[in-house]
Amino acid sequence: MTYTESVIQAGGTPILISITTDSLVLTDIANRLDGIILIGGGDIHPSYFNESPIEQLGEVDSLRDVYDMALIRLATRRNIPMFGICRGEQLINVAFGGTLYQDIPTQHPDTTVCHQQQEPSSIPTHTVHLTPGSAMASITGQTQLFTNTHHHQAVKQVAPGFSVTGWSSDSIPEAIESSHEYPIWGVQFHPEALATAGDSISARFFYFLVQKAATYRHAKEIHRRILSLDTHTDTPLDFDVSYNIGTREKTQVCLPKMREGKLDGQYLACWVRQGPCDEENSLKAIDRVDELIRHIYRQVEMNGEQCAIARTPDDLSRLKTEGKKAFYIGIENGYGIGKDLKNITRFHDAGVTYITLCHTRNNDICDSSSDTTARWNGLSPYGRKVVKEMNRLGIMIDLSHAAESTFWDVLKYSKAPVIVSHSSASAIYRHDRNLTDEQLRALAAHGGVAQACLVDEFLNPDAKKTNLTDFMKHLLHMVEVAGIDHVGIGSDFDGGGGVKGCNGDNDFINITVRLLEHGFTETDIAKIWGGNFLRVMKQVQTK
CATH class of the missing domain: 3.40.50.880 (Class I glutamine amidotransferase (GATase) domain)
Structure with a gap:
């Protein structure tokens, strides 16, 4: 023929x-x-x-x-x-x-x-x-x-x-x-x-x-050998009684799509909307985090033959060997820990491995990059205690959503490397959620890692036209500025993430294809796809 x-x-x-x-x-x-x-x-x-x-x-x-x-x-x-x-x-x-x-x-x-x-x-x-x-x-x-x-x-x-x-x-x-x-x-x-x-x-x-x-x-061969991890999704917001992460759902994140895209592990963030910082509403935020964590455990229990909760870098490696996918737990918005440092310990014991200090508004911990009025000009006195306590417990500090003043304060006070779980490059597109080159260099000097994000409006002034090529421009720039040892990927799927060419877990293989076409080695790709982030996690957890 x-x-x-x-x-x-x-x-x-x-x-x-x-x-x-x-x-x-x-x-x-x-x-x-x-x-x-x-x-x-x-x-x-x-x-x-x-x-x-x-x-x-x-x-x-x-x-x-x-x-x-x-x-x-x-x-x-x-x-x-x-x-x-x-x-x-x-x-x-x-x-x-x-x-x-x-x-x-x-x-x-x-x-x-x-x-x-x-x-x-x-x-x-x-x-x-x-x-x-x-x-x-x-x-x-x-x-x-x-x-x-x-x-x-x-x-x-x-x-x-x-x-x-x-x-x-x-x-x-x-x-x-x-x-x-x-x-x-x-x-x-x-x-x-x-x-x-x-x-x-x-x-x-x-x-x-x-x-x-x-x-x-x-x-595909590379993904069989490396550990791959997406460091931010908001999928728990969809975990109602009818949802099953083990079936192919309309959400961007689910186990079948993880298998199709060759992804080994994923962060499920417990996001809480910023509300008033009074005692009553702070307690409601804590309850919401508790509820989302329960929902995550329920999804994993429903699909125990396919996945498990991971808490350490070694867990990801072990679960891959067992043929299972790994789910890590994060908290997006420190508002969810309330006003008592003891809640950080409680959430740590429940499996939380990073906390994003704030979201789109200032809170009791720090100032947000999206809030137009500074409240603390960086970390609050309580925020400094939160940083110290997270260092003590071995919980990663996430600076996505943080104001630049907060960013610099955390680098000053944290004794451990920090992460930015889902942000991109301000030099490619100026957006309050992206990192400047100065921040990228400082983060690298501090031993941390910045995870390039797939939210269209962070990548291109015309969000509707944003595609994988736009994302790659940000990722490549971040590697050039911060270095190959300090960059990774955090999609923000099911929370606004997704572009043409990469709009779900099953599309992650397309990023690896692009990295190969740009000349990256398997060693480089392994670092971007999780090695760098897991290194920071290990350093933070080794107290």
């Missing part, structure tokens, strides 16, 4: 997958794949895009439709590089919510191109125009391709999250790609037929996919 020959020619090893609708078999297959080519074939049943069949609809293989859609879903969840050819491109479009022309001559009657050429597939017969700057133009090095055509269905309305980046002269879409930075591309023509006939430009599609697959495979 020309498909397999093209992959072999590009240096890949092709595997043909038999059609099956057995979900367990398909899942096992997907877990082993490094890349996918969805090949040509018969028509797609229009029920998949909410239309009734027209008379001109061709032969439909219902079993294959079910199989292909299931495979696309599994591949997408795992971010497996995926390339669709002809029917494959149409499948991608339909799977993500787009529509098709069921029959071009009938539904696009002003066509000027014969899309079902009589010549052999190895002979090009029409021109495709590619969008300059698109992935397709980058892959081929061209903005026009002279190629073949063998189809009577085609993309009509492009799916949300995708862009048409190639057209024939009669405006029929000929190429699509993810506009959300996911590894998904498709073409309407048949480059495999031209590639095996000696066309070097068509062969570039397969060299591109094989290289993407090799990088993806490398990323």
Whole structure:
């Protein structure tokens, strides 16, 4: 087959997958794949895009439709590089919510191109125009391709999250790609037929996919060897009686998504909204933290065969060896410890390993970066006692949300390194939640670690356009300024985190792929993905 020959020619090893609708078999297959080519074939049943069949609809293989859609879903969840050819491109479009022309001559009657050429597939017969700057133009090095055509269905309305980046002269879409930075591309023509006939430009599609697959495979192999940890999420806010973190939930964090994204451990933060700092409301905040901790333990107890509570760096390593995911507990907003230092001990005994001193408003401990009026000009007298007590107990001090004055006070008074669990780089985008270069250097000099955050509004002035590339700019800058030993990742998933290209635990593998493409070594990646944070945790806990 020309498909397999093209992959072999590009240096890949092709595997043909038999059609099956057995979900367990398909899942096992997907877990082993490094890349996918969805090949040509018969028509797609229009029920998949909410239309009734027209008379001109061709032969439909219902079993294959079910199989292909299931495979696309599994591949997408795992971010497996995926390339669709002809029917494959149409499948991608339909799977993500787009529509098709069921029959071009009938539904696009002003066509000027014969899309079902009589010549052999190895002979090009029409021109495709590619969008300059698109992935397709980058892959081929061209903005026009002279190629073949063998189809009577085609993309009509492009799916949300995708862009048409190639057209024939009669405006029929000929190429699509993810506009959300996911590894998904498709073409309407048949480059495999031209590639095996000696066309070097068509062969570039397969060299591109094989290289993407090799990088993806490398990323998966690295995750098998390293410890990976996301240091901030707000998922406990969703832990109602019907929620089960062991099933695939709508939340960005859950055990199935952790497995798909190759993540070993995750912080679950007990967030409390800042309220009045009187005795009554402080007690309510303490009760809320207690409640959230109970909810976390309930989720873990419900899924004891899959996960456990972790308290130390060694716990993460042990649980990975046991085949389990690790959940660490943090408190977001020191308001939740109330006015009595004894509560810090109580929460420590319950498994809390870091406390974020404040949130978006000043509290009894310190000033917040988001509050427009300073209350303490840094740490309060009580806040200094909190820092001392956290040092004594071996609880990490988290300076995300802290005002710069608070930041400098904590570095002055803390005897242990500190963390910033979910913030990014002010030099890339000025935001009160981000760290200046001066702060990054000081944090590193103090032995601490800054965890780059995935909240869109912290990364780009146009939050709706924020993507993984924007996040990588922040992460790379933080590494450059603070050094490779002082940077990590804290998503803030289920609390505002998530960008195009990384919007859930299952997408974390995309960050590792990007790090590899930027030339980072496995040693570097291990540090970013948890090694640096775990080093600080160990230092803090070694009292």
